[in-house]
Amino acid sequence: MITKNFTLIWTSQALSDMASEMTSLALPLAVLASTRSPVDAAMVATAVGIAQLVAKLPSGLIADTVDRKSLMLLCDAGRAVIALLLVLTLVTGHLTTVVAVTAAAATAVVSTLFSSAEAGVLRQSVPPERRQDALTRTVVRVNIAIAIGPPLGGLLLTLGAPIAFLVDAVSYLLSLALLSQVVYEHLPRPVEAPARAGAGPLRHTAGELTRGFGWVVRRRPLLFLVGVVAYINLLGRAVELLAAIGASDVGRHPVSAGWVLTAAGCGGIVGGVCTGWILRRFRPATVLLTVLAVWLLATPLVALGVIGLTIGAVGVIVFFLPPIGSLVFVQVSLDSPVHLQGRISAAVTLLAGSIAWVGPAVTGFLISGAGGRTASIVLVAPLLLPLAALGASPRLRAAVNTRPEPVADPVGTQKLAPAAPN
Numbered sequence: 001m002i003t004k005n006f007t008l009i010w011t012s013q014a015l016s017d018m019a020s021e022m023t024s025l026a027l028p029l030a031v032l033a034s035t036r037s038p039v040d041a042a043m044v045a046t047a048v049g050i051a052q053l054v055a056k057l058p059s060g061l062i063a064d065t066v067d068r069k070s071l072m073l074l075c076d077a078g079r080a081v082i083a084l085l086l087v088l089t090l091v092t093g094h095l096t097t098v099v100a101v102t103a104a105a106a107t108a109v110v111s112t113l114f115s116s117a118e119a120g121v122l123r124q125s126v127p128p129e130r131r132q133d134a135l136t137r138t139v140v141r142v143n144i145a146i147a148i149g150p151p152l153g154g155l156l157l158t159l160g161a162p163i164a165f166l167v168d169a170v171s172y173l174l175s176l177a178l179l180s181q182v183v184y185e186h187l188p189r190p191v192e193a194p195a196r197a198g199a200g201p202l203r204h205t206a207g208e209l210t211r212g213f214g215w216v217v218r219r220r221p222l223l224f225l226v227g228v229v230a231y232i233n234l235l236g237r238a239v240e241l242l243a244a245i246g247a248s249d250v251g252r253h254p255v256s257a258g259w260v261l262t263a264a265g266c267g268g269i270v271g272g273v274c275t276g277w278i279l280r281r282f283r284p285a286t287v288l289l290t291v292l293a294v295w296l297l298a299t300p301l302v303a304l305g306v307i308g309l310t311i312g313a314v315g316v317i318v319f320f321l322p323p324i325g326s327l328v329f330v331q332v333s334l335d336s337p338v339h340l341q342g343r344i345s346a347a348v349t350l351l352a353g354s355i356a357w358v359g360p361a362v363t364g365f366l367i368s369g370a371g372g373r374t375a376s377i378v379l380v381a382p383l384l385l386p387l388a389a390l391g392a393s394p395r396l397r398a399a400v401n402t403r404p405e406p407v408a409d410p411v412g413t414q415k416l417a418p419a420a421p422n
Contacts, residue, residue: 003125006122006125006137009182010138010141012076013118014141014144015178016079017142017145020107022153026156027044027100029153030095033161034095040100047101047105048108051109053350055112057209057350059342059346060212060346061208062342063120064120064339064340067184068121069121072117072118072179073179073180075113076114076179078106079168080176083107083165086168087166090161090162090165116342119342119345124185124338135330140322212342212347213347215340221402222331224399225331226352227351228386231382232291233356235383236321236356240314242375243310243313243314260310263311263315263318266315267318271319274322274323275323275326284327285397288324288400291320291323294317296383298316299317302314303372305372332344332345332348
């Protein structure tokens with residue numbers, strides 16, 4: 001049984017995730033229509049990436065310090081206000097690049113704060129033994145939003161740009177209404193040892209911000225998993241560009257590139273739906289070995305220039321992203337202390353995404369110098385290292401297979417809302 005609290009959070013975030021993905025396409029396109037400048041449109045996406053990166057660590061500390069439910073409500077209200085302001089600027093004809101970039105960055109910061117708080121509230125919303133199921137359902141929600149949101153945003157733009165952002169604002173307000181019904185008790189932070197003599201406030205704050213990294217580094221199997229996921233994230237960005245360039249014949253057939261993105265979205269949804277079944281029936285090391293082997297075999301198929309093979313390979317590759325990502329976050333959710341949940345989640349997210357931005361640049365350089373097929377082989381070759389390490393080391397496989405016992409929160413989980421049917 002999944003609790004009523006979890007159902008409320010899942011439903012509210014299905015709405016707001018869809019809206020966020022929808023406007024991730026709608027806002028750059030609205031800027032493009034307003035300014036006729038692709039550079040200005042690209043600046044919106046760049047602003048989002050920078051804002052998320054800068055906000056990640058502080059958001060984890062804030063979520064561990066304040067009442068998480070109140071923070072989530074405040075974030076939803078803030079995102080609704082930003083969306084309504086965008087509606088106003090579009091209706092009055094005052095949308096500029098500066099306004100769009102500011103709105104995109106502000107929304108990204110608020111959304112990052114929301115995500116950090118959500119992890120802790122979700123943790124308390126289900127019993128420890130059901131956290132893995134809750135996480136896999138959350139993976140499904142995110143992948144559905146990624147697959148459906150951007151096309152929906154494009155459709156709403158054909159009806160008028162203000163309508164897209166009005167729907168965005170309404171979704172956040174509906175999310176706020178649902179979240180207000182969640183039963184949540186903010187857990188007090190444990191009494192910690194006083195700061196060392198001579199440690200100033202700046203050093204103390206820096207130490208608090210980075211405590212999540214220390215927790216991750218002390219858990220070597222988790223660090224190994226995070227390292228593998230970090231490179232797979234890089235490779236995922238690279239494969240996306242490699243497939244889009246190859247399928248469109250270097251931009252001459254953009255419809256083919258669209259089919260590739262559709263295959264990626266469908267693969268992510270199916271993978272998310274199957275993640276719970278996969279993690280319940282197979283050991284973590286088996287899942288990881290399978291993912292590495294499939295990516296090694298499927299990635300070169302993307303660059304062969306055969307549209308059917310490219311679409312199929314991309315779908316299969318993306319199918320395995322939710323299971324391997326869930327391996328990491330299941331361990332974090334089961335094992336992390338509640339008062340560090342935000343900072344540990346922030347640390348894992350930053351480490352797992354630390355090199356992903358290199359993927360497109362490296363791919364473009366390799367394609368221009370050696371061609372797509374050689375680029376795919378060069379990019380996928382590093383996966384042989386963790387595959388060989390897991391295959392050759394029984395100790396490493398045993399460490400990866402060791403799942404931590406769920407850590408019960410000191411109070412609060414006994415006050416869950418009544419269970420809702422599956």
